[in-house]
Amino acid sequence: MAEEMVIPAWKRWLEGIGDQVEFFFKFFRNIFTGGFEWSEFVRQCYEIGYRSMMLVGITSFIMGVVLILQLRPTLVSFGAASMLPKTLAVSFVREIGPVIIAIICAGKIASSIGAELGSMKVTEQLDAMEVSGANPLQYLVVTRILATTVMVPILSVIGDIIGLFGGFLALNLRDKMSYNLYFTKVVASIDFSDFLPAFIKTIFFGFAIGFVGCYKGFHSNKGTESVGLAANSAVVTASLWIFVIDAIAVQVTSLLFYK
Amino acid sequence: MMEKAKEKSEQNHKPKGTDEHVIVIKGLKKSFGEKHVLKDINLEVKRSENVVILGRSGTGKSVTIQCIVGLLKPDSGSLKVFGDEVADMSEKELKQLRIKIGFLFQSGALYDSMTIRENLEFPLTRILKIKEQAEIDKRVEAALDSVGLLDSIDKLPSDLSGGMRKRAGLARTIVVNPEIILYDEPTTGLDPITSREISELILSIQKKYNTTSIIITHDMECARLASDRVVVMDDGEYIAEGTFDSLHKSKNKIVAAFFKDIL
Numbered sequence: 001m002a003e004e005m006v007i008p009a010w011k012r013w014l015e016g017i018g019d020q021v022e023f024f025f026k027f028f029r030n031i032f033t034g035g036f037e038w039s040e041f042v043r044q045c046y047e048i049g050y051r052s053m054m055l056v057g058i059t060s061f062i063m064g065v066v067l068i069l070q071l072r073p074t075l076v077s078f079g080a081a082s083m084l085p086k087t088l089a090v091s092f093v094r095e096i097g098p099v100i101i102a103i104i105c106a107g108k109i110a111s112s113i114g115a116e117l118g119s120m121k122v123t124e125q126l127d128a129m130e131v132s133g134a135n136p137l138q139y140l141v142v143t144r145i146l147a148t149t150v151m152v153p154i155l156s157v158i159g160d161i162i163g164l165f166g167g168f169l170a171l172n173l174r175d176k177m178s179y180n181l182y183f184t185k186v187v188a189s190i191d192f193s194d195f196l197p198a199f200i201k202t203i204f205f206g207f208a209i210g211f212v213g214c215y216k217g218f219h220s221n222k223g224t225e226s227v228g229l230a231a232n233s234a235v236v237t238a239s240l241w242i243f244v245i246d247a248i249a250v251q252v253t254s255l256l257f258y259k
Numbered sequence: 260m261m262e263k264a265k266e267k268s269e270q271n272h273k274p275k276g277t278d279e280h281v282i283v284i285k286g287l288k289k290s291f292g293e294k295h296v297l298k299d300i301n302l303e304v305k306r307s308e309n310v311v312i313l314g315r316s317g318t319g320k321s322v323t324i325q326c327i328v329g330l331l332k333p334d335s336g337s338l339k340v341f342g343d344e345v346a347d348m349s350e351k352e353l354k355q356l357r358i359k360i361g362f363l364f365q366s367g368a369l370y371d372s373m374t375i376r377e378n379l380e381f382p383l384t385r386i387l388k389i390k391e392q393a394e395i396d397k398r399v400e401a402a403l404d405s406v407g408l409l410d411s412i413d414k415l416p417s418d419l420s421g422g423m424r425k426r427a428g429l430a431r432t433i434v435v436n437p438e439i440i441l442y443d444e445p446t447t448g449l450d451p452i453t454s455r456e457i458s459e460l461i462l463s464i465q466k467k468y469n470t471t472s473i474i475i476t477h478d479m480e481c482a483r484l485a486s487d488r489v490v491v492m493d494d495g496e497y498i499a500e501g502t503f504d505s506l507h508k509s510k511n512k513i514v515a516a517f518f519k520d521i522l
């Protein structure tokens with residue numbers, strides 16, 4: 001009993017990892033056992049898309065504009081102004097689009113999932129669901145994690161398109177380039193090997209956002225302040241995961257695609 | 260191990276009479292860290308009996324019934340429901356048990372993203388797996404009618420008053436017709452008229468469906484109306500037990516404090 005009083009930080013950290021691994025396996029087991037909650041899954045997809053679309057659109061648009069304005073002087077000084085569409089397209093589709101959009105989604109979606117499940121925990125709704133014999137993992141967690149895994153890649157693709165469109169408008173502030181020419185250049189410069197790894201990466205980003213949000217909400221303490229804490233640590237942890245996944249993804253892709 | 264197996268087989272052969280003990284708690288202990296909440300709980304509840312638990316705030320009444328449904332794990336002691344030890348149950352067995360037990364949370368614990376109707380449909384479609392919409396509607400409306408909330412059927416929990424939320428929680432508990440119902444303060448925060456209606460409802464559920472109930476309450480009117488037997492709890496132990504009228508005459512200071520306003 002006495003040694004329970006002070007648990008060393010490293011031990012708590014290890015326990016946290018253990019809990020997360022356990023949660024991960026529970027999630028997988030619950031995808032396939034019992035009925036899949038289709039209507040809740042669709043509702044979550046809609047909510048996530050609806051809640052984040054505007055923000056993702058605006059951010060991507062601004063990033064497209066800003067990147068063109070930043071790149072332009074450098075490329076012009078090399079006499080390579082015609083490379084602008086290609087440079088923007090490759091950097092946006094490969095890296096900037098997915099990461100920026102995932103970070104936005106971490107702030108928007110992971111926090112709201114964390115807060116929602118956290119408050120359900122505080123108000124005993126999770127207990128009530130469990131006591132009734134229903135499975136909160138199946139109804140709440142599986143649907144949310146799968147919804148983010150599906151929706152974040154879709155949002156990323158939409159964000160890419162809006163960002164490239166923003167780039168087009170910014171380009172036309174100085175140079176006149178036709179819509180057709182710009183997008184022909186853009187499409188020609190994006191290989192399958194640019195798009196596919198980036199797209200796969202966003203699937204993992206989506207999973208991390210849903211998983212971290214659910215884990216933090218589900219494992220929050222019982223107390224009103226823990227709702228805010230769950231939301232907050234969901235954002236921080238999910239953002240961290242996004243960068244870690246990005247770092248791993250770039251290694252894997254360069255091994256497979258850009259030899 | 261051998262003994263346990265023998266015990267189990269004996270229980271299976273026991274005839275199910277009306278005197279059968281549905282819940283048997285022996286020497287139950289539970290602490291949170293250094294805090295010993297339950298010190299030595301002993302309680303037996305017979306089939307279709309209403310037992311009221313009285314006790315001061317923070318003495319562990321809610322913890323006791325949370326142990327019964329396996330939400331909390333006791334540190335030691337035995338807790339059997341329908342003859343089986345709750346702590347030894349597999350996930351599946353525990354789920355089967357929980358389907359038979361209704362649990363009214365002190366806070367109501369309504370799912371706040373769902374309307375009242377959806378709250379009540381949730382256990383019907385997900386746990387009892389009822390498919391026919393007509394059957395679902397009938398049961399939902401009957402349950403809401405019995406707590407006087409039929410008008411609010413399509414409202415969200417956030418649009419209801421505290422007392423209404425409590426009654427909606429009660430409706431969600433009884434809509435599945437459980438064999439055991441654990442009520443955590445069913446009448447707290449309700450006006451005297453509604454309280455009385457709820458107490459009478461608890462009694463009528465018992466009569467109609469032969470349910471076994473544990474009712475935690477501070478409401479002496481509810482205890483008088485709904486109880487077959489009352490236990491008084493203090494500091495993690497049961498200190499007195501008997502019918503409402505017999506406890507009324509008790510000389511014990513804590514027991515007398517609960518009954519002092521009753522004539």
Ligand SMILES: Nc1ncnc2c1ncn2[C@@H]1O[C@H](COP(=O)(O)OP(=O)(O)OP(=O)(O)O)[C@@H](O)[C@H]1O
Binds near residue numbers: 296315316318320322
């Ligand atoms: N999950 C938990 N973790 C830590 N401590 C807990 C937990 N649940 C209850 N406790 C503690 O156990 C004690 C008893 O709590 P319980 O909720 O059973 O009281 P109660 O008798 O139901 O009181 P009330 O009438 O106010 O509802 C309290 O001191 C509480 O702080």
Ligand SMILES: [Mg+2]
Binds near residue numbers: 320321322365443
């Ligand atoms: Mg309580």
